[in-house]
Amino acid sequence: MTKRFITTALAGAAALMLAGCSLIPTYERPAAPVPATFPNAAAAPTAPGQPPAATVAWQDYFTDPRLQQLIHLALTNNRDLQVSILNIEQARAQFQITRAALYPALNASASGTRQRPSLVGDGVSSVYSVGLGVTAWELDFFGRVASLKDAALAQYLATEEARKATQISLIASVANGWLAVLGDDEALEITRRTMVTRDDSLKLTKLRFDNGVASEIDYRFAEAQAETARATYAQQQRLRLQDENALALLLGAPVPPETIVGAAEGLQALAPMPEVPAGLPSDLLVERPDIRAAEQQLIAANANIGAARAAFFPRVTLTTSIGTTSSEFSNLFSSGTKAWAFAPQITLPIFNAGANQANLDSARAGQKIAVAQYEKSIQSAFREVADALAGRATYDEELRALVAQSKAEETRFQLSDMRYRGGVASGLDLLDAQRSLFTSQLATAQIRQQRLQNQVVLYKTLGGGWATR
Template sequence: MKMRNPLVPAKTLATSLAAALLLAGCSMAPTYERPVAPVPQYFPNNPAQIAGQPATAQIAWQDYFTDPRLVGLINTALQNNRDLRVAVLNIETARSQFRITRSAQVPNLNLNAGGTRQRPSLLGNTVSESDYVNVGIPAWELDFFGRIQSLKDAALSQYLATEEARKATQISLVAAVATGWLAVIADEESMQITRDTLATREEGLRLSKLRFDNGVISEIDLRLAESLAESARATYAQQQRLRLQDENALALLLGTPVPPESIKGGLGALDAVAPMADVPAGLPSELLEQRPDIRAAEQQLLAANANIGAARANFFPRITLTATYGTASNELSGLFDSGTKAWSFAPSLVLPIFDYGANSARLDSAWANRDIALAQYEKSIQSAFREVADALAGRATLGDQLDALRKTALAEEARFKLSDLRYRNGVANALDLQDAQRSLFTAQLAATQTRLAQLQNQVTLFKALGGGWASRETAAAAPTTSQANQATR
């Protein structure tokens, strides 16, 4: 190994590294401009936004879902749900990958030590020896054309996309728990309606048997009463099955069995649920800042845009530096003696000349992936607009529908009472009474299901507007995407 004055190479190496750092980092990625949102300017069925109200995405979910039973279930799900755990672990994976990519911008420094013992000829007795200790920079690429910078930017966007995906997963989880819990409460209310109806029909069947035995009614009336009782019994069995299935689905979301006290219900159970706050829909453009899934899609678009820069840089020379500085000696005992200093400096340049179109194909692929990411970004905006518009349509109409069905149920209840009174006094026949029973039962169940749809629509609107990822602990302290971007860089 060549011997030199140790002070000269150190100064030369430092100067070379400084110059390389100043020259490196010219990005060849296309300038990014956020695409225009491919949706109308305003939501349909959207009242004017009230000034001063916070964006829905910034509302803590505890301030929206105020029923203490539901709050407890959501807390349990956030602690135990496996899908959310996977989303959090995906963030750690993406963060590690970003750190790996970023490390390529800084030269690695290794400590190398070694030695050899050899006898060149089997006939000779001379044994040669060589030992060395040095620190070195192994093959550090000077990023003149921004290839590594583009890869780092792509990795950063992927990391930020996984963070947004975690928020989107939490939003879906919170909404799913609320929707599932409301479904179980509605099941309990429907089962109570069916139990009351079954009791009424069984009592009617008992009276019909008594009247038939005394020759007051025909067998047709008896069989009709029996059919109605068995129909209610079959409906009740079906509701029990649905109730158990809904509870199983809720338990899967929670990651633990559902506490019985949190799902008790009965008549009026849905109306007893603590009300959810009304939320401002705002403008479609605000979804770009509120919905984590849209922000995640934009980060994927940014990553694809950065990959174009890396693909473009492949057409230009790639320069790497390898350098070492240390000591070398023919004897281990004299390894650190004066005059044993050694250094090496080995730059290299690789210029692609002919690769059978591989670099062109990589660039074409990068552009195609960017166009795919753009289409997916625009589709995420359109899907979000549709979800909000559907929820607003439900908010505008479900209240009127519920009011009409409840009035129908009250009218059918009055008709049933009158029909029962007329039947007991021999004025009306059994057919009129059974028809009133069926109509009342149907109207009561329809009112319950519509009330459930109204409450679940409120959950859907909150989710569609990006609500559910912020809590009271994180709403005030959560940084914006741009702040997180700057901090990570």
């Protein structure tokens, strides 16, 4: 009895040791294939100790209450975000299904059979049974099931990170869409004022033409310029409606009218967004959910190699049952009806036409693909941040120059108008001044919008937008 106990204990200890075996390759995070610092990282000085963008709640970055209302609406109604949340639920359920394979599934069963074994004779036999059993439970000696569980866990974590990345993109898209609508309103106001000015010039030129003071060339040119302004106004109205439709799609609901600033306020009236430090490219590995999602996909691919390796080793399954069986239903639970079964099975792969090797090769190729995708996500993030920093380094000067140009063009237009009304300058000089002023004002409004949108993009590319308060 002692020898039997020792043998059983040793067998159990060996089983436990084997159960701890894992054939998953040791994971090492690939080196970031980007420079150690960002270009133009010092484009805008920031205060020492300023928190990184990823830790700044979006409510603290987008302080305008109208924009906050739109973002809340989008987070509640946007269908893409809802799909990403449901993907998390699906991945969590899949992980639980895979993890359940590590444990035996206990089933209760009851059966009854009455049969006549042959056509000869009148004998009818009956068999009734009730019991509990475990069917084909794999003893995971070589970590195949555990590897699949690890892969499912990484897939689940990647889905959670993807949900954060979707939220970041959504918030940035809503902010930029809102700025686009405000920019459209500002451009419409500029064009409306230009239409009034050109109509006044057209009336004056027509009067001078009718009195023989101005040539028909001046008159027709003034007429063309007035119609050009009307065509531009119609085009801008179309773009304004399209931008509002795009914003409504992001919100998943109509755009509340009170969230759209009137043209009189314009983009200049918006509260400035706080500056965020660029940090180092290595910070993106921690702060960008899309990079973390790519790394979890890499970890999952690494775990799949372990599962593919384990397929080369024996697979041990266990089927057991215990219960009662009787030929009479009334005696089913009587003394002497106890029955049990213990049926371990070991399967050793010998020949499968190279299927296991092909599966391992596929897993290794998938791991290399995941490495390349992970590195590409880092490179893409680096480029996005570098582009946003390039904008931060140049937009201020461009806007300053365009504002100065617009003021100069406005002065030139006023002087040309005075000279034209005094009969000193031709109508062509006046209309040219009008056209230059209109062009510079539109360019100024466009750059002002792009500058604000670049601040949104920088916040997004540095990982900001998923933190909340």
